[in-house]
Amino acid sequence: MSKAETMICPKCGAVMNCHAEKPVDPASAEEARTAEHGVGILEETHCCPRCGAVASRRVTG
Amino acid sequence: MAEPRPLFIPVILGTVRKGRRSAFAAQAVLEHVRARAGVETELIDIATLGLAVDDEGVRTKTAAFSEKMARADALVVVTPEYNRGYPGSLKHALDSCLEEYVHKAVGIVGVSAGPWGGTRVIEGLLPVMRELGLVTIFWDVNFTHAFKIFDAEGKLLDPAYGPRIEKFLSELVWMATTLRHGRESVALERV
Secondary structure, eight states: OBTTSOOBOTTTOOBOEEEEEEEEOOSSHHHHHHSBTTTBEEEEEEEOTTTOOEEEEEOBO | OOOOOOEEOOEEEOOOOTTOTHHHHHHHHHHHHHTSTTEEOOEEEGGGSOOOSSSOGGGGOOHHHHHHHHHOSEEEEEEEOBTTBOOHHHHHHHTTOSGGGTTEEEEEEEEOSSTTTTHHHHHHHHHHHHHTTEEEOSOOEEEOSTTTSBOTTOOBOOTTHHHHHHHHHHHHHHHHHHHHHHHHHOOOOOO
């Protein structure tokens, strides 16, 4: 997902807040091959301000 | 204005060993958490999670534990000190989640049969917590001489622990409240 895209809460439909980008281990050899060398693989974490739900996704672009 | 959601601060019992005294420690802390206004809690016994042991990390995730970690605003992790380290079963359980923990508070309760009350296992757990995305507090609870400070039914015999647990929880609740605000309302500047 692009950094510019907002995330919608899968539980209540509100726009979520992105509060973290965390370096993570690759989930596969393919992902390891395509990782950007500078910062590695990042996962952004979002929180719903309405219901508190948590969601995350890989950062691309 | 809507009533704020209560904080959810589960207490994780971090050992599966038979005869574990950490269960008594976890129960003692749980009672203090339960008494807090605006806080919901429950005991999570890692012995009951049913995690697969033929794999590692998030591939062992179970829906029940994941949902509780996602709902949590903070964790209390009760860990015994085994050979100066944390139980492998605790690490295995913690590693089954990741996104659920990010920017949430954690307080650690150490338990040992000797005089140090798990200080060494707590030091060993701090970098693990950091990597999981959890935010540690500076108060710990150290249950020393675990075979002496509880009676046969698990009642804590030393009243000095009460104020220590309260100090620990006060900081944990503050951190949980602050981090919830941050997670929900303060956007990360993405570069």
